[in-house]
Amino acid sequence: MKVEIGHGSGGKLTRELIENLFLKYFSFPELTSLQDASYLEINSRKIAMTTDSYVVRPYFFPGGDIGKLSISGTINDLTVSGAVPEFISVGFILEEGLAFSDLEKIVKSMADTAKKAGIKIAAGDTKVVEKGKCDGLYVNTTGIGKVVKPLSPKFAKPGDLVIVTGFIGDHGIAISLAREEFEVETGVLSDCAPLNSLLVPLLDIEGLRWMRDPTRGGLATVLIEFSEISGLGVKLYEEKIPVREEVRFVCDMLGYDPLYLANEGKAVVIVDKKDAEVILEKLRSHALGKNAEIIGEVTDEINDVRLITSIGGERRLELLEEDPLPRIC
Amino acid sequence: MKVEIGHGSGGKLTRELIENLFLKYFSFPELTSLQDASYLEINSRKIAMTTDSYVVRPYFFPGGDIGKLSISGTINDLTVSGAVPEFISVGFILEEGLAFSDLEKIVKSMADTAKKAGIKIAAGDTKVVEKGKCDGLYVNTTGIGKVVKPLSPKFAKPGDLVIVTGFIGDHGIAISLAREEFEVETGVLSDCAPLNSLLVPLLDIEGLRWMRDPTRGGLATVLIEFSEISGLGVKLYEEKIPVREEVRFVCDMLGYDPLYLANEGKAVVIVDKKDAEVILEKLRSHALGKNAEIIGEVTDEINDVRLITSIGGERRLELLEEDPLPRIC
Numbered sequence: 001m002k003v004e005i006g007h008g009s010g011g012k013l014t015r016e017l018i019e020n021l022f023l024k025y026f027s028f029p030e031l032t033s034l035q036d037a038s039y040l041e042i043n044s045r046k047i048a049m050t051t052d053s054y055v056v057r058p059y060f061f062p063g064g065d066i067g068k069l070s071i072s073g074t075i076n077d078l079t080v081s082g083a084v085p086e087f088i089s090v091g092f093i094l095e096e097g098l099a100f101s102d103l104e105k106i107v108k109s110m111a112d113t114a115k116k117a118g119i120k121i122a123a124g125d126t127k128v129v130e131k132g133k134c135d136g137l138y139v140n141t142t143g144i145g146k147v148v149k150p151l152s153p154k155f156a157k158p159g160d161l162v163i164v165t166g167f168i169g170d171h172g173i174a175i176s177l178a179r180e181e182f183e184v185e186t187g188v189l190s191d192c193a194p195l196n197s198l199l200v201p202l203l204d205i206e207g208l209r210w211m212r213d214p215t216r217g218g219l220a221t222v223l224i225e226f227s228e229i230s231g232l233g234v235k236l237y238e239e240k241i242p243v244r245e246e247v248r249f250v251c252d253m254l255g256y257d258p259l260y261l262a263n264e265g266k267a268v269v270i271v272d273k274k275d276a277e278v279i280l281e282k283l284r285s286h287a288l289g290k291n292a293e294i295i296g297e298v299t300d301e302i303n304d305v306r307l308i309t310s311i312g313g314e315r316r317l318e319l320l321e322e323d324p325l326p327r328i329c
Numbered sequence: 330m331k332v333e334i335g336h337g338s339g340g341k342l343t344r345e346l347i348e349n350l351f352l353k354y355f356s357f358p359e360l361t362s363l364q365d366a367s368y369l370e371i372n373s374r375k376i377a378m379t380t381d382s383y384v385v386r387p388y389f390f391p392g393g394d395i396g397k398l399s400i401s402g403t404i405n406d407l408t409v410s411g412a413v414p415e416f417i418s419v420g421f422i423l424e425e426g427l428a429f430s431d432l433e434k435i436v437k438s439m440a441d442t443a444k445k446a447g448i449k450i451a452a453g454d455t456k457v458v459e460k461g462k463c464d465g466l467y468v469n470t471t472g473i474g475k476v477v478k479p480l481s482p483k484f485a486k487p488g489d490l491v492i493v494t495g496f497i498g499d500h501g502i503a504i505s506l507a508r509e510e511f512e513v514e515t516g517v518l519s520d521c522a523p524l525n526s527l528l529v530p531l532l533d534i535e536g537l538r539w540m541r542d543p544t545r546g547g548l549a550t551v552l553i554e555f556s557e558i559s560g561l562g563v564k565l566y567e568e569k570i571p572v573r574e575e576v577r578f579v580c581d582m583l584g585y586d587p588l589y590l591a592n593e594g595k596a597v598v599i600v601d602k603k604d605a606e607v608i609l610e611k612l613r614s615h616a617l618g619k620n621a622e623i624i625g626e627v628t629d630e631i632n633d634v635r636l637i638t639s640i641g642g643e644r645r646l647e648l649l650e651e652d653p654l655p656r657i658c
Binding site: 001002003004005006007008009014017018021022024025026027028037038040042043045047049050051052053054055086087089090091092093094095096097098099100101103104107108110111120121122123124125126127128129130132133134135138140142144145146326327329 | 330331332333334335336337338343346347350351353354355356357366367369371372374376378379380381382383384415416418419420421422423424425426427428429430432433436437439440449450451452453454455456457458459461462463464467469471473474475655656658
């Protein structure tokens with residue numbers, strides 16, 4: 001058996017890899033498997049830790065670059081886990097022949113993103129491989145932060161509401177079009193952004209159950225995983241889900257489903273109904289959450305994520321087998 | 330200007346990259362630059378953090394593999410920084426077409442190494458890139474641990490002694506010969522091993538000043554960096570430095586200098602003279618330190634690392650410009 005592109009998709013094959021290989025040998029801490037960050041105890045204090053390697057192609061794209069993406073992604077993984085991001089390490093794998101000017105732009109972008117988000121780059125490493133053994137550069141970012149409020153799909157209850165913090169699919173479409181395989185111009189920018197200033201203030205709200213940033217595999221994959229871990233279902237209302245006209249247009253043209261497209265500056269937030277309005281208001285008062293919407297609710301149908309379509313039909317959402325857009329992050 | 334293989338050597342070009350690019354944009358914490366791990370404060374407790382990407386070629390080699398190497402390397406970076414390693418994250422970049430059986434061996438090797446060393450693998454990530462955009466697999470490991478005793482070259486004083494914990498150059502030679510570019514059989518194994526059980530017990534000893542694992546760039550590079558940061562010099566006695574006969578033989582044949590070859594299971598330890606014997610004894614009572622030797626002393630000659638050769642000559646050691654063995658780790 002060999003590794004396939006789909007093993008990096010965040011979908012069904014990635015899941016198989018995690019369950020059949022990594023969980024066989026690694027015993028991750030409690031609440032950790034299939035989550036974005038792990039809860040650890042060090043010096044008798046709770047911290048969260050997360051790691052991601054970034055192989056996005058191309059490494060410059062409308063709305064960002066691999067530097068901004070990697071720092072944002074790590075900040076977001078910590079934040080949606082109920083932690084305040086504090087420190088990030090950066091590991092570069094550079095391809096021989098990479099232009100220094102490109103590397104400098106990316107390093108600057110990482111520093112700017114970290115500074116704006118108020119987190120520190122704490123450690124670094126650089127390796128160089130021969131031409132043809134990389135694709136410009138790959139970046140690993142690993143982050144740690146203080147846990148403020150541990151979150152888990154297991155804390156959700158039927159009747160909870162599902163909020164998304166804004167338009168979905170922007171990152172996927174921006175990357176797809178940046179590859180110049182299609183001659184389409186839309187002006188859609190990647191949404192990649194650090195979400196700690198948007199989401200950390202929600203951690204004080206009692207009714208907050210769980211958050212996740214819908215990156216690889218998109219909104220659908222994240223909610224399917226939520227459903228599997230919580231043992232609950234989700235009902236989504238298609239007409240409530242914010243999708244830009246241009247994104248919908250490209251999806252129709254190229255056969256993508258926006259529900260499965262990667263986002264890099266959005267979160268799904270599951271909340272107790274009683275606090276939904278407060279949370280929605282908080283989100284909408286922030287530039288990165290102004291298009292937040294309640295898009296669905298948690299049900300007691302085990303392992304069932306269902307889309308109520310605009311014309312009133314129903315469609316069960318499943319993990320994707322194939323990766324519609326490899327190397328999206 | 331373009332990235333060259335030498336930028337990953339750990340030598341002069343790596344230094345330039347760090348000083349001219351990374352330090353320009355990233356402001357690393359105090360005592361951190363050019364060190365193996367950073368000291369951070371989280372929840373008002375001191376922790377150390379370190380990151381490394383591993384691109385070693387081949388990924389299986391006599392004495393180890395990229396899995397054992399990466400876990401050991403991260404454990405060692407924390408330990409030599411005076412910290413007790415606790416948690417490691419693992420980020421994989423896999424090449425499409427990599428045999429699952431190879432991946433499984435490597436994952437198992439990581440799990441075994443972590444278990445033996447008593448540290449936990451806390452978080453993971455996997456990305457897949459197309460065939461021809463990687464070289465089998467690359468691994469990032471990032472580790473955190475509790476700081477027991479902060480160490481710095483700045484704590485050293487003239488008259489301190491320099492100890493190495495065993496034979497140098499084994500890893501470099503094992504990798505070099507594993508590449509099958511030369512038809513030499515020596516039986517030399519990589520020394521890659523986690524050193525926490527050897528070195529953590531030294532942290533209680535008052536006279537311990539500084540430690541470092543001489544990986545990329547070898548013993549010479551590590552001592553040159555020590556000298557630059559401390560503002561002191563080092564005098565090394567060639568005849569005291571433990572080098573295996575077979576390693577010396579291959580070095581003579583291929584034109585390597587063992588002082589610049591990578592080690593992955595050795596440490597250089599700088600100690601107050603008064604505690605040198607105690608430390609040497611502790612090291613020698615452990616399987617991984619049984620060939621430890623006092624190999625030199627700290628002098629007050631600013632920025633001067635000098636080798637006293639076996640025949641009584643003197644040679645000043647300088648950072649290498651070229652990388653004698655790229656992708657050694």
